[in-house]
Amino acid sequence: MQSRPSNGQTNAPAAAAPTNDFFVHPTAEVAPEARIGRGVRIWNRAQVREGAVLGEGCIVGKDAYIDTDVHIGANVKIQNSALIYHGATLEDGVFIGPQACLTNDLRPRAINPDGTLKGASDWEVGETVVRYGASIGAGAIIVTGVEIGRFAMVGAGAVVTRDVPAHGLVLGVPARLVGYVCACGARLEVDAQGVGHCSRCGSTVEIGAETK
Ligand SMILES: CC(C)(COP(=O)(O)OP(=O)(O)OC[C@H]1O[C@@H](n2cnc3c(N)ncnc32)[C@H](O)[C@@H]1OP(=O)(O)O)[C@@H](O)C(=O)NCCC(=O)NCCS
Ligand SMILES: [Zn+2]
Numbered sequence: 001m002q003s004r005p006s007n008g009q010t011n012a013p014a015a016a017a018p019t020n021d022f023f024v025h026p027t028a029e030v031a032p033e034a035r036i037g038r039g040v041r042i043w044n045r046a047q048v049r050e051g052a053v054l055g056e057g058c059i060v061g062k063d064a065y066i067d068t069d070v071h072i073g074a075n076v077k078i079q080n081s082a083l084i085y086h087g088a089t090l091e092d093g094v095f096i097g098p099q100a101c102l103t104n105d106l107r108p109r110a111i112n113p114d115g116t117l118k119g120a121s122d123w124e125v126g127e128t129v130v131r132y133g134a135s136i137g138a139g140a141i142i143v144t145g146v147e148i149g150r151f152a153m154v155g156a157g158a159v160v161t162r163d164v165p166a167h168g169l170v171l172g173v174p175a176r177l178v179g180y181v182c183a184c185g186a187r188l189e190v191d192a193q194g195v196g197h198c199s200r201c202g203s204t205v206e207i208g209a210e211t212k
Contacts, residue, residue: 028060037074055092067104079138087125087144094130097138097156102128104144131166133183140175150210153181166210167196180207 022040024030030048037056042048044062052066055074060066063081070084073092078084082096087104090096104126112118126144130136134148137156148154149166158175167180167188180188180196182203188196196205 034066043080061098073132088128088130090130091132091134093133095135096130097136097140099139100136100141102130102136102142102144104128106144134164135185151181151183153185165208167205167207180205 021038022036024042025044027044028042028046030036030042031050031052033050034048034052034054036054037058039057040054040060042060046060046062046064048054048060048066049068051069052072054060054072055076057075058072058078060078061080061082064078065083066072066078067084067086069086070088072090073094075092076090076094078096079098081099083101084090084096085102085104088102105123106126109118112122128142128144128146130148131150131152133151134153136142136148136154137158139156140154140158140160142148143159143161146160146163148160148164149168151166152164152168152170154160154164154175155169155171158171159173160170160175164170165177167182168177169179169181169187170176171178180190182188182196182198182201182205184198184201184203186198186200188198188205190196190207194207196207
């Protein structure tokens with residue numbers, strides 16, 4: 001882990017600024033207080049806020065936003081324009097699709113009942129955890145307070161309001177569990193004993209057996 005960005009400049013001319021440890025595009029903004037792991041690549045106009053932690057090998061796409069104190073494991077891919085707000089934790093190997101949004105305020109209000117503007121301490125931060133290897137599809141919205149299980153998959157455009165089990169595939173608005181997927185991404189055929197079989201890679205998965 002490093003404790004400072006590779007490139008102190010922000011909004012500099014668009015030229016690549018590679019370093020041995022990690023890469024920050026000159027138009028990206030990485031807070032000096034963020035901790036960036038070896039091999040991380042942060043692309044055009046992405047913003048990584050103070051206190052955020054990115055593990056080794058992560059990729060942060062163009063225009064993505066990583067809020068304060070968000071903890072992200074190793075080898076996580078965050079696609080263009082994804083929004084990861086304070087209160088989110090992403091374990092190793094997570095995929096966040098383009099324009100997906102991990103929210104953090106269950107009952108958002110700009111103002112208090114008396115009309116005054118809410119401050120940072122006037123609301124409760126919700127927490128969201130995305131477990132190892134899980135994927136969030138393009139444009140999906142994760143309403144705060146849920147856990148997305150290991151190797152689960154959230155379909156494009158879904159609105160997730162409930163926990164998703166390990167290997168679960170959820171679709172729609174609100175997102176519903178429609179099946180299970182293998183670590184390789186293919187659908188699992190689940191037999192009467194609750195064992196999922198993958199015809200693509202030959203793996204078997206005991207549904208419900210994988211825990212945190
Ligand atoms: C969820 C997903 C994995 C399903 O793939 P699949 O298992 O091959 O499913 P199918 O394409 O056979 O579709 C099965 C059914 O689900 C529907 N469906 C597929 N994806 C859906 C989605 N995201 N939301 C709602 N319904 C969906 C299909 O229309 C189909 O419905 P039907 O049986 O009534 O015709 C895929 O559609 C998806 O959303 N992937 C995420 C893509 C993405 O965001 N990538 C980000 C990087 S660019
Ligand atoms: Zn498989």
